[in-house]
Amino acid sequence: MKKIRAGVIGASGYAGAELVRLLWMHPEVELAGINSKSYLGQKIADLYPSFYQIIDLPFEEEDSVIAKSDVVFASLPHGLSEPLAKKCDALGKVFIDLGADFRLDNEADYQEWYHLQYQEPQLHKKAVYGLPELFREDIKTASIIGNPGCYPTSIALALAPLMKLDIIHEQHLIIDSKSGTTGSGKGLSDSTHFPRLNESFAPYKIGAHRHTPEIEQTLGKLCGKDVSISFTPHLLPINRGIVSTIYADATDEIHVEELYAQYVKFYANEPFVRVLPLGKTADLKYMKYTNYCDVSLHMDERNQRIILVSAIDNMVKGAGGQAIQNMNIRFGYPETMGLSMVPASF
Ligand SMILES: NC(=O)C1=CN([C@@H]2O[C@H](COP(=O)(O)OP(=O)(O)OC[C@H]3O[C@@H](n4cnc5c(N)ncnc54)[C@H](OP(=O)(O)O)[C@@H]3O)[C@@H](O)[C@H]2O)C=CC1
Ligand SMILES: CC(=O)N[C@@H](CCC(=O)OP(=O)(O)O)C(=O)O
Numbered sequence: 001m002k003k004i005r006a007g008v009i010g011a012s013g014y015a016g017a018e019l020v021r022l023l024w025m026h027p028e029v030e031l032a033g034i035n036s037k038s039y040l041g042q043k044i045a046d047l048y049p050s051f052y053q054i055i056d057l058p059f060e061e062e063d064s065v066i067a068k069s070d071v072v073f074a075s076l077p078h079g080l081s082e083p084l085a086k087k088c089d090a091l092g093k094v095f096i097d098l099g100a101d102f103r104l105d106n107e108a109d110y111q112e113w114y115h116l117q118y119q120e121p122q123l124h125k126k127a128v129y130g131l132p133e134l135f136r137e138d139i140k141t142a143s144i145i146g147n148p149g150c151y152p153t154s155i156a157l158a159l160a161p162l163m164k165l166d167i168i169h170e171q172h173l174i175i176d177s178k179s180g181t182t183g184s185g186k187g188l189s190d191s192t193h194f195p196r197l198n199e200s201f202a203p204y205k206i207g208a209h210r211h212t213p214e215i216e217q218t219l220g221k222l223c224g225k226d227v228s229i230s231f232t233p234h235l236l237p238i239n240r241g242i243v244s245t246i247y248a249d250a251t252d253e254i255h256v257e258e259l260y261a262q263y264v265k266f267y268a269n270e271p272f273v274r275v276l277p278l279g280k281t282a283d284l285k286y287m288k289y290t291n292y293c294d295v296s297l298h299m300d301e302r303n304q305r306i307i308l309v310s311a312i313d314n315m316v317k318g319a320g321g322q323a324i325q326n327m328n329i330r331f332g333y334p335e336t337m338g339l340s341m342v343p344a345s346f
Helices: 014-024 062-068 082-091 107-114 121-126 132-139 150-165 212-223 256-266 316-331
Strands: 004-009 029-035 071-074 094-097 127-129 144-146 173-179 229-235 242-249 273-275 293-300 305-312
Touching (some): 004 014, 004 062, 014 316, 029 062, 062 082, 071 082, 082 121, 082 144, 107 212, 121 127, 132 150, 132 212, 132 316, 150 212, 150 229, 150 256, 150 293, 150 316, 256 293
Parallel strands (some): 071 094, 094 144, 127 144
């Protein structure tokens, strides 16, 4: 069978470069072209020496990359993907966006949280939300796939079985997430500058992070009701990984063993979600550089409060790995192809 020709727009950024690394290892992908405006003509190995003597590709113009590709991934700042999606759509190419431009169903939410307007509203009717474990059937035939945000991935996968059981107060969800700094991209900022970040740990955008409507949208679809969350992200002084801790108040008495059995059943056929045995806690140590999402269940018995912990690698399950999982589904390859990494233990 012919390999899929894949192109990456925005390959000079962290998420784009991680996608390049993963696509290179996929047995059925030919990395057809990579793009950057700032580094046009330079080799990716000059920017990321880990690719030296392995990936010998230069950065090219967007149109040249699109022309060579069957599937085009975009990994750009928000608001830049619609013109690319339009070109790909006209040429019959599959478009997978790692940014947020195709994640939200309602333009009003996009305007409110991203302060941007849709330039091509008709394209959004063709777009699907690319969280494979929950929306696999939509992804199989989609021409435009909006890869989920990193925090929303870690949160939706932890909560999905619970949202379907109708046993919690959906208006009282409290979520704390902690992310490594690759989540904020390669640009320098005061908050990611080494002396500022090192030996520090703090929340940011408290109750006001732009992932809030995306998380509520997915959880609402799962339970069929309006969902309201209080979401607070934190910045960890490490490179990669996200841990989310989620507090859900039960409406009735809950037995954690029964809930655990429901979780195991829900994810029984999902290769990338690991429901940890009761008594274990999801931990960044054990899934870095892989596409796994680890979920652990805990019970605050005194308050009848369910506490969930999830852990993902923001660069893999939170970005490039999930994008490849979507590509595999869309092109009919086994979902795990190119993504069967075993996590390191130390
Ligand atoms: N980092 C993460 O953990 C995750 C990131 N994402 C999403 O992936 C996308 C990229 O993020 P990330 O890699 O972290 O960011 P980076 O800042 O590391 O990279 C941004 C990329 O966009 C390109 N770019 C920037 N401005 C423009 C412009 N005006 N026109 C064209 N290209 C531009 C840059 O290329 P150049 O300047 O070389 O042209 C670079 O390749 C974002 O939408 C982000 O939300 C999604 C999930 C997780
Ligand atoms: C640590 C950090 O800064 N994280 C980023 C989100 C990560 C991400 O890339 O999310 P998107 O795909 O929606 O851009 C932030 O809080 O803006």
